[in-house]
Amino acid sequence: MTFPILDMGEVTRLTKAGRLAEAMALLRGGVAVKNGAMSGAVLSGLGGKGAGQVTPEALQAFLDHAGKLAPHSRLGGVPGSRRSPTPLPDGARFEERIFSNGGASLGYKLYIPSRYEALSPVPLVVMLHGCTQSPDDFAAGTRMNALAEEQTFLVAYPGQSQAANASKCWNWFRAEDQQRGRGEPALIAGTTRQVMNDFSADPKRVYVAGLSAGGAAAAIMGATYPDLYAAVGVHSGLACGAAADLPSAFAAMQQGGPVSAAGVRGSRKPQRAVPTIVFHGDSDTTVHRVNGDQVIVQAKGATPLGQTVSRGVSAGGMAYTRTVQSDGSGYPVLEQWILHGAGNAWSGGSSDGSYTDPRGPDASREMLRFFSEVRTPSAP
Template identity: 55%
Template sequence: MNTAPLPDMAEATRLTREGRLAEATALLQRRLRGMPPSAAETFEAPQLARNGMPPGTQRPRIIDVEPEAGEMVDPGEVVHRGRPEEARASPWQVAGDLHGSVAPQAPGALRGILAGLDAGGLAGKPDAMRRAPTHARARLPEGAQFMAGTFTAEAGSRSYKLYIPSTHRGEPAPLIVMLHGCTQSPDDFAAGTRMNTLAEEHGFLVLYPAQPSSANAQKCWNWFSPADQKRGHGEPALIAGMTRQIMRDHAVEPRHVHVAGLSAGGAAAAIMGQAYPELYAAVGVHSGLACGAARDLSSAFSAMRQGAPGALPCSGKPQGVVPTIVFHADRDATVHPRNGDQVIAQSGAAASTALRTEVQRGQVAGGHAYTRTIQADAEGRPVLEQWLIHGGGHAWSGGSPAGSYTDPRGPDASREMLRFFLDHPHGGAGAR
């Protein structure tokens, strides 16, 4: 396959960073088809080379919404036709310029080019979600298992990885369900969050459902699709069914089943907490969005940029507060930190009385400062906890560089989520 010349790649990188995905894709399509540059491109590329990128305008690509799930008909505008099953499998349709269009290009080729642009153009930026270098598979502790499996139900099929620590002796143990972000895998997410290491220390099981590229080309959970926001339907039904299968097949303490996720996985975790409050005792949302924050691709991009407007419709109706812990960085340019506020507000909406708030501030030695806000019920039991990481970007706080999309400068989101989960069994604080 022919590739675009380097100046064109630089221009596509600039457009991608500025969130002008349709224009970037159209540029690459024209080059792959051997078409000459437009007049605007002929002017803009030399200006970019002479002057550099304007300060304050660099933004990472939006990775939590796969443009292949809909049609991009105008530069910067995404329109979803309301048929996610049909659109999800269709190739990109992108406007070539303001007056004409370009025939669809093979989506796999364009994905590869844009992924290369992202990896090369964002390295070293404060908000870059860096990919981890390729490492040999980590050696398991003697007696531990990291087994692969598949769950199949009416809603479809999903593979998964299940970590059973070497310390597990068959007694009922807590279960944490971890939902990865876009482009990630169970192995990658496990490495980046170090959750398996914590499982060795504390004796719990970890389930990592895997989103295949057949369901979303970027392997994102489809949190923005109404069909995947409902109890008993779509991806929520698959994740809940998989959780229950693990509970049947292994010794799991039913009062200590929890769900957490990053980015698109964080948005999916928020949905699971709202849709299945009797199953998941507590929820962890890292750099994610509230249930119902979007209903299609257009509103998804909008919510990611600035938070969801107005009330957030969600099919779940918990009978009480869903204990929730949120991590979000104040310099997250991929998912606006306002979304973290909305996750907390949604989880606390079912409180029967006003929650009391306590604010703490701290600093990780050699790392980020943070603000931790705790909301407690009338009996003084903390039920909501929000960590705002100052200076951080769109990455798992305190994660390991062995996995992708991590920020080792802390605080340690994995440990704090585990502590919160162990403090919130069903029947404890925030019981429904």
């Protein structure tokens, strides 16, 4: 039996043009890939019922295998790092831990700086990696552990498994993973609370940040648990509710999604704008920059804020535009960095990790500076 050839380049082109119905039709009809990535038989074996009835899970696994032919069709994907782990300072620990609840579990790594003392509450930053990344890879690329050692705070890195997602993406595009008390948000919140219970973490200084698919997951955590996280950092991500399934995820990545300040069903609408800092490259071909704008709109809600705009160039030569929105007393609430010429990569990161752009402003340090200026109105 022979199969028609699937041109992943054409699928990507149609997706970027917003012609999702045609892209999905091509995916369903073309069951072999140029250069032989996967056959229709394998695709159906990944969860579909045949070439004409491809499930989202099968399609996602298919795109994971075909990603080298069409890298921009990944769900915020990034190539993995194979570098050796960074040596730990004397007295510091980088522990593997697990959170379990109701039959579901989530593994994570926790960085405990050498100067941590159980009697002194310290901040906690929860870092959500991008597709194909791992906690170790993300820690190396963002250099967040080095900053934790410098400024003394805890860093938790939840790790998505391939069992949950073939590309180890957070499932930000599924409605069941965009709601408080359900799915991945419940696991990430449970992980956060476990660290708070087991260590001396200040409940008013708990923050969440992520890259690409992890950035989208961070936005979801801010929308669904505004009482738990004092502030949110979204790098190259999407707003909560930007997509509800795999086809709409591709559309949102290329042209934004149907989001609003109200968020999605199951979100806990905050009584205030959730303090949020956003980084996004204007040359990002994986997640269009309009998504960064939508994250800001959603976080702001109906809160009236003043705005100031500044421009500059990083030490590495990358130009940027920085917009700060403040309340009536001049207190900064929202901050947006548009990185000119940057793609889907952590700004100012280290080449020791995957998908970083060392030329840009130091996103990790700027996020920590922004986080240090906010507190939750009450402890959870």
